[in-house]
Amino acid sequence: MDEPLFSAAVLNRREVLARMGLGLAALTISTVLGPLSPAQARTQGVLLKHFTPAETATLEAWNDTLVPGAAEAGVMYFLDDQLGKDLPLLLLRYTDFPAPALSFYQGGIHALDALSQAQYQQPFAQLDAAKRISLAGQVAQGSAKSWDGPPAPLFYFVTRSDAVDVYYGTEAGFARLKLPYMAHIAPPKAW
């Protein structure tokens, strides 16, 4: 086949835009950040609307086990914000899960803590890193005994995706991977 028209290795994005006769400014609106990003909300200790403090501690510790740094990035505030919307932007939607999204998360939290109590006599948030990782492996593989919640591998898959969204799916997340974000239209919130 023909040689490629050009290679990204020799053209940066501004050059591509120039070649296409389009200016970046014409394609991008100013980012309108909400009053607080999820990370800022966490730093300031904003109370969550949909989770109790105990539920928050469990799910935050779980998300941080799956994607270390997700807690600091504000994954719980992201979830809490989304669960208040008519159309949450959570990957859970793709599963056509037949129940309200909040019940999916609460069911998983309670199953996780029950599993932790059964195996280690402690809630999940109080476990050391090695025990958290061990339980995460069991949940991921669906091998956890006495799991009483949404299907364990589904809970792992969805919550891992939430944590990945917040940690890697934002402009800051792309920067963690040294990837250019290249927004046509920047989202109105950081995530």
Next chain:
Amino acid sequence: MDKVDVLIVGAGASGGLLAAKLAQAGKSVLLLETGPQHALGSKGDLYSSQIWARRLKWGGPNSETGGANPLSVTFNSGWGVGGAAIHHYAVWPRLHADDFQLRSDFGVGRDWPLTYDDLRPYYDRVQKEVGISGDHKAEIWRPAGEPYPMPPVPMFAQGRLIAGGFTKLGMHTSPIPLAINTEVYNGRSACLYDGWCDAGCPIGALANPLATYLPQALEAKAQVMTGATVTRVLTNAAGTQASGVEYFDASGQRQEQMARVVILAAFAVQNPRILLNSREGGLANRSGQVGRGMAAHPSLGIYGLFKEETQNIYGVTGGQLLNQDSYAKAPSQGQKASFSWLIANALKPNDLLGVAGSRVDLFGEPLHAFMQQAAGHLAIMTYIGEDRISEDNRLTLSSQKDLYGFPVAQLVHQHSKTGLSAVEVGTRQGLAVMKAAGATESWAGGLGGQHILGGTVMGSDPQTSVTDSYGRTHDVPNLFVTGTTLFASTGAVNPTFTVHSLALRTADHLIERWSEFG
């Protein structure tokens, strides 16, 4: 509103095209769309984010999904003006000639009530009107047709690397045909190759309906009403003549809209659901086939890690190259189903098809280590396979009800043995290609079902199909159905080009035969 000539349910790919053509022919056209409006441009809402992109996926009542291989209705459907095509990747290969006559040629599945030659002129016209980039000569497997009007998309490193693997195995690659502009075309911008296709292309380089036919429809005075949820097609007592539709408006009020012709263009889940809800036993269901004959393309990613930079952040989501060396049905040689490779898809870190999703088994620090390596060095090619339209893959009405008291869809799905057998062949082939390309590690992702097909399958026999080749229902002459819901076989290509071509053929038919409806 007064009685309209044509009422179209759903403002997606086929609905937009039909609205444009029929309004241009002087018909009064109303599109009822259950979802919200979307808009292109710098003041639009097509934000570059895989998280925000989920706003474009189905947001109506959940379907109940089940079976051995449940399909994601939400992931495959669209939400709002533009429909599923607003987030489609614009991979636009044609079906092959033998896809239209499986029963006649191979004794399996169904025949379409038309041949490739019947549809070819419409492929060519849509191709010219919308614009496709590609290289028809390099695409050696493509059935006859006009050359593509635009040169192919550029190739980045992962495309060159994987192409090398195919070449070493004696296989061929060509530029992938895409309804994405590589140059300014019909006043629409050219692509920037930054991989945000899934989030809806706000510059109109990718042929989503907001950029192609819907503006033409509006210019020709077609009207679009959003937040209008159609629940039933209204008919005479015998169910042999459509009079209009029942819908609930944005404020939740029940309304009726009369029309001379009703067209269901609401995707492969809502089309049969509306028909089943319209009448006891289903409207246009003399054959008992409404909701039957459904399928999806078995699909999975083959991944490879390379020492070289793969530049996977650049390009378009649909890919850079195509391989259809295995697009053949030769039962005597053990090949019963075709498959295609969409090669070198642009990747983002998150979401279902993102970098992190390529290794869902990883979590914790191993995930971070993988992400740091894969962000610059992962390559992917995507398997799109043929499956059999199955009588057992069926949409029925659930006991669950929507906001207005109508049963939601219940969809049971299982890939066929034939389809899964081809997946096994393809997986082995894909891994061999990655190895030959020089990948240091390669693996297959999880199997999924892309593009929901069937449910109101077209055919020649009213006893075994729901519509004729124009999507005109056998039982209700002024009721039409469009979209993937008509497909009588899956082929092994993305369906949107065929959806457009069928819709254009339907538009011509309606205009030519309008005296029957006026």
